[in-house]
């Protein structure tokens with residue numbers, strides 16, 4: 001038996017912004033929460049307001065001096081050049097803003113809180129959704145790619161610390177899930193699979209980089225729904241079945257969608273919903289995280305649809321009036337917002353984007369499967 005799905009968020013996202021023209025200076029978690037509520041899809045009992053992770057909790061993965069530097073940056077609203085250079089705070093897309101510690105620490109607190117829920121016994125939920133999570137680029141001792149701390153790593157470490165034997169991490173973000181993969185390269189209890197756009201920042205995670213505990217599936221521009229389905233069915237699911245995880249962690253960044261300005265991938269949100277549904281079936285417990293996503297309408301609709309998917313809610317063809325009104329009121333200073341698609345206001349689902357499965361994508365699946373058999377057998381033997 002398991003309890004109903006739970007969604008964790010925080011009001012911090014409503015009053016905090018990365019500021020200026022940063023790609024994350026858009027409503028994401030707050031808009032998603034408003035949208036699920038406008039649709040009547042979030043009973044009070046299903047929602048949790050996230051606590052902020054403590055420095056001690058962050059220190060399970062992060063360097064103490066780095067944590068202190070981020071805390072200091074929030075208080076001072078500035079850092080010395082040497083600190084900036086050492087920890088990449090206030091540079092490389094990681095700005096100093098008023099909640100520069102509190103906001104990422106809350107994303108970590110959210111993920112840790114729902115991990116505890118997942119492990120809370122016989123009436124634990126089978127699936128929990130932490131859309132503010134998925135900060136997969138954060139490094140032990142520096143910020144990277146808009147991520148200050150790494151909540152997927154902290155969440156997986158908590159699962160392992162609580163005795164979970166095997167965790168599968170699948171990263172669907174347009175960018176390579178480098179911080180998570182690197183953190184667990186030497187950890188046989190964790191298998192990481194990252195599907196991401198090739199030749200995009202951080203430029204690593206190539207097709208040649210496959211290992212016993214990690215798989216990289218770099219995909220070409222124009223990556224379509226049929227191709228995602230192919231990679232999930234031909235690579236992620238077989239790898240996952242062999243690994244037999246007790247918990248699946250899914251990073252569901254929304255920047256691989258066709259409507260996102262930061263990648264050249266072309267998925268519809270339906271494809272991501274389908275992927276979440278299929279990956280969930282690999283384990284009795286699932287943690288769904290957020291991730292990238294830089295078009296506010298696309299992000300909020302995608303993640304609202306993910307919540308509907310995991311909560312078993314049927315998605316209507318057309319959004320009811322309160323939801324439409326909410327979406328029409330969103331402002332976004334971006335060239336794409338000058339001619340918004342009508343469906344950004346009136347529908348949750350994108351039209352499907354089916355297409356041919358290109359040879360390059362088939363080669364990616366083959367490469368990811370190539371080295372798995374021996375190492376996984378090795379894992380099985382070690383278990384036996």
Ligand SMILES: [Zn+2]
Pocket residue numbers: 173174175253255291292293
């Ligand atoms: Zn991304």
